[in-house]
Amino acid sequence: MIDRETVKNVANLAKLGLSEEEIDMLGSQLSAILEHIHILQEADVSGVPPTAHASRLTNVMREDISQASYLPEILLANAPDQEENSLKVNAVLEED
Amino acid sequence: MTELYKLSIAEAGKLLREKKISSVELTQAHLDRIREVEPKVKAFTLVTDELALEQAREADKRIAQGDNLRPLTGIPIAIKDVICTKDIPTTCGSRMLENFKPPFDAAVMEKLNADGIVMVGKTNMDEFAMGSSTEHSAFFPTHNPWDLERAPGGSSGGSAAAVAAGMAMGSYGSDTGGSIRQPGSLCNLVGLKPTYGRVSRYGLVAFASSLDQIGPFARSAQDAAILLEAIAGHDQRDATSSNVAVQDYNAGLSGDIKGMRIGVPEEYWVEGTQPGVVNVVKENIERLRALGAEISPVSLPHTKYGVAAYYIIAPAEASSNLSRYDGIKYGYSYRDTSDMWEALEKTRENGFGPEVKRRIMLGTYALSAGYYDAYYKQAEKVRTLIRQDFEKAFEQFDVLVSPATPTVAFKLGEISDPYQMYLQDVFTIPANLAGICGVSIPGGFSDGLPVGLQLLGNAFKEDTILRVADAFERVTDYHTQWPASL
Numbered sequence: 001m002i003d004r005e006t007v008k009n010v011a012n013l014a015k016l017g018l019s020e021e022e023i024d025m026l027g028s029q030l031s032a033i034l035e036h037i038h039i040l041q042e043a044d045v046s047g048v049p050p051t052a053h054a055s056r057l058t059n060v061m062r063e064d065i066s067q068a069s070y071l072p073e074i075l076l077a078n079a080p081d082q083e084e085n086s087l088k089v090n091a092v093l094e095e096d
Numbered sequence: 097m098t099e100l101y102k103l104s105i106a107e108a109g110k111l112l113r114e115k116k117i118s119s120v121e122l123t124q125a126h127l128d129r130i131r132e133v134e135p136k137v138k139a140f141t142l143v144t145d146e147l148a149l150e151q152a153r154e155a156d157k158r159i160a161q162g163d164n165l166r167p168l169t170g171i172p173i174a175i176k177d178v179i180c181t182k183d184i185p186t187t188c189g190s191r192m193l194e195n196f197k198p199p200f201d202a203a204v205m206e207k208l209n210a211d212g213i214v215m216v217g218k219t220n221m222d223e224f225a226m227g228s229s230t231e232h233s234a235f236f237p238t239h240n241p242w243d244l245e246r247a248p249g250g251s252s253g254g255s256a257a258a259v260a261a262g263m264a265m266g267s268y269g270s271d272t273g274g275s276i277r278q279p280g281s282l283c284n285l286v287g288l289k290p291t292y293g294r295v296s297r298y299g300l301v302a303f304a305s306s307l308d309q310i311g312p313f314a315r316s317a318q319d320a321a322i323l324l325e326a327i328a329g330h331d332q333r334d335a336t337s338s339n340v341a342v343q344d345y346n347a348g349l350s351g352d353i354k355g356m357r358i359g360v361p362e363e364y365w366v367e368g369t370q371p372g373v374v375n376v377v378k379e380n381i382e383r384l385r386a387l388g389a390e391i392s393p394v395s396l397p398h399t400k401y402g403v404a405a406y407y408i409i410a411p412a413e414a415s416s417n418l419s420r421y422d423g424i425k426y427g428y429s430y431r432d433t434s435d436m437w438e439a440l441e442k443t444r445e446n447g448f449g450p451e452v453k454r455r456i457m458l459g460t461y462a463l464s465a466g467y468y469d470a471y472y473k474q475a476e477k478v479r480t481l482i483r484q485d486f487e488k489a490f491e492q493f494d495v496l497v498s499p500a501t502p503t504v505a506f507k508l509g510e511i512s513d514p515y516q517m518y519l520q521d522v523f524t525i526p527a528n529l530a531g532i533c534g535v536s537i538p539g540g541f542s543d544g545l546p547v548g549l550q551l552l553g554n555a556f557k558e559d560t561i562l563r564v565a566d567a568f569e570r571v572t573d574y575h576t577q578w579p580a581s582l
Contacts, residue, residue, distance in 0.1 A: 007457070014460040015422075015437070016416060016453060017445030026457055029514055033458060037404040037471070044479050050476030051308035053485055054531020055336040056555065062332050067446050074199045078190040080429030089424055089437040 002030045100125035102548075102578070105171050105319040106440045108265060112159055112170050119159070123152035123214050124317055125173040133340065133582045136160030137239050139257040141177045141187055141246075143217040148172065150269060151214045157213055167322045169212035173372040174264035176255045177218040179310065180226055181205055188301050189233040189251075192427045192447035202299020204268065204310055204327040211212040215317035215507040216264050218574065219254030223283065223449045225303045227251050228520035229511070230402055232451040237508055240283060241579040242545055245465045249279030249520070252313070256283040261582055267313045272304050273406050274501075274524025276311045277520040277536040281548025284538045284577060285313050286320040289524075291555045292531035293338035296331030304413035305336075306491055307406075316575055317537065317565035321345035323425065324558060340556050348559035349566040354388030363399035364523055372542025377499045378407040378538050380549050380568070391558065394493060396485040399526060403480045406525045407518060408462045408475035413451075414507035415459030423446060442513040454514060468477045482532040490554040495564050498523050500536035500548030523550055533558050537565045546574075549559035 007027045011018050018026065072085045081088040100122050103111070109119045127145050132506030134140060146320040155170030156491035175181065178188050182205070199207065208215075222232035224245045230238040230253030240248040240262040248257040252269025256279035261269050269276045280287020286312045290532065295310045312323030326340040365374070385391045421428030423443030429441035450455070462471040483516060489496060496551035502522055511517045527534040532555050549568075569575050 006461075010457055010461045010464060012421075013464060014447070014456050015440045015444060016456055017286070017441035018453070019445075022450075022453065026454065029454060030458060030461065032462075032513075033407065033454075033515055033518075037407055040401055040404045040408070040474050040478055042483065043398065043401050043474070043480070045477035047473065048477045048480050049477040050473060051529075052476060053336065054483070054529070055306075055338070056293065056531070057336065057338065060335040070169070070199055073459075077199065078196055078426035080423060080431070087424055090434050090439055092436055 001047065002027050098288055099294040101129045103166070103265070104316050105265045105314070105322050108171060108254040108501050109167050113165060113522040115159065119152040119155040120149065120459055122170065123148050123172050123216070126216055126263060130241065133261050134263060134518050135242055137241055137257050137261050138236050139219055139238050139261065139263060140174070140217040141189070141220050141235060141254070144184065144215055147215045148214045150484050151212070155212045155214060159361060166211040168208065168326050170214060171215045171266070172216045172264050173208065173219055174219050174255055174457035175215055176221055176252050176267070176269045177267045178270055178301045179204060180266060180301065181218065185218065187223070189235065189451065190447065190452070191234045192421050194428065196426055196550055199300070200299065203296035203331045205328055218305060219252070219258055219267060219574055221254055222251035223452050224301070224414070224458055225251040225270055226414070226451045228274070229508070230254060230518050231508060234449050237259045239508070240505045241582055242284065243505060244581055245507055247282070249282035250504065251275040253279045255272045255313050256287065256460050257287055259285055260579060266312055266319055268323070268327070269518055270300055270308055270310050271305045271311060271528065272519035273410060273528050276313065277497060277500050277524045277534055277548065277550060278402055278520055280313055282546060284503040284574065286313060286317055286535060286537050286545035287311070287313050287577065288320050288324060288535040288558070289527060289533060290324060290558055293336050294332040294533070294556065294558065296314045296337045298333040299332055301553060302417040303508055304395040304410040305417060306413060307410060315520065317569055318346065318349060320535070321349060321562050338556070343559045345559055345562055348563050350563060351567050351570050353384070353535065353564055355497065357493045357495070358384055358389045359394030359489055359496045360391060361396045361399065361496055361498055362393050363396050364498040366522065368519065369499060370504065370542065373499050373503065373547050374544060376540040376547040377549060382496060383571065384564070387571065388478040394489050394496065395491060396526070398478065398485050399446060400481060400565065402526045402529060403522055405475040405478040405482065405529060407458065408471050411455040411480065412462050412472050413459070415463065418452065425434065434570030441574070451514070479529050482526050485525070486530045490556070493526070494560055496552040498550045498552070500524065500550035503541050504545035531555060532559060535561050535565055536566060538548060541572050
């Protein structure tokens, strides 16, 4: 059972703002989904290694060759805010 | 002559090269068709009509000069709005990327543009490819051309509807748990998910990176072969893309499946599958037998864990991938605060829709301290068991056959419970977990609605499943049917 506190904690980990209504709804929806997913615990996985991806490759290497990148103007074209050819963001470190 | 929009890619390509039609004419026919039916279907987030005509004129020049002609030169194609197109909006069906114009082309777009395709538009989808109906698009739902009150499936519903309605000759979508095969099934198309690593994911906006794969929608196996060959191949910008040589998929369409060993997974006859779907699939299994295939039952014992494993793994990867949407570098940004954390949370609260939020929450929960082993690690181990099921099955069989979806197209608004929607992908998810290839092909109709037949092949055996699909088309006419409602 996913209670309101758990929803809020998880949302905080994901830095996802939620309305009060969404907190209630997600609590019951996630609980219902996890109930279905619980079937996973029945599977006998003793000695079974995990599969992280379905690619049949491991340790893919390539030459490290430097190449031209994008101009700042191109990368900033989608930026919500910018100043002097840089991304403009809210203060990260603040005085106490 | 039949309407130009009804031609197959193979037929149109021949007429183009023989200069009996021009790409401009062919493109205009599709733009006219879009004008006529798109208001009802709503398959596109953006129709790129000016670009299409410009590309068509280029294609006609190329054809006139006769050099470097490719099977897709001058052919009108639609692209799912999750594939980056340089300087052309790529929204992923999300408010978050509503105004986003990528500074680069996806690897598949580089290949397609080099081949000289005509892009008619970007297609609607469930937000960030999460959903099975396109109802989770932040903009509007797409309607199924076979019954406009019904969903086309998803998440690549716009790409499917565009081809089913004759607004594009072929299209591309992405399939993470069934997002090509399920809408293919619901819209009477050939919808193919390639083997993981067959197609570069560079420039495909990430949902679940260990599962995502780009693939084609077509109205025939032959066209699907052309569309797949155009995008397949190694790309060093995607470290999971494979070096295995790309096959000549068209050359493999011999029509001969005599002696082919086809397995029927016993666990795919599950409760909840509509009787009309079961009947169509059983009839078609007999058809394959009549074509000379050796049909036997096969067991994939861990099938019942597929949906559960997927709904841990895919949301876990999504929660990580979607952390990039922070309102700083690109995309929607909440600006009414000077507090960094509040801006971040509000950006994500306002920018994401309900299904995306649900999956971010589910994935974050599954990865959080105390639950990681019980959920994520467990799901990864179950994934191994499912992969091994297929490895064993493909020691004995060339192809596996099953329903593609448990139901025919459902009404828009009919499925409101999230988990019920997740079950749409019960037959398609295992192939993504195992990384093998699969295709849904037109298998017939139940109450006038299309039923898809799923063919699963071992890794890099796209040629084999396409051969079966093509052989099946030679003795059936389902794939040639057009929706009557348009």
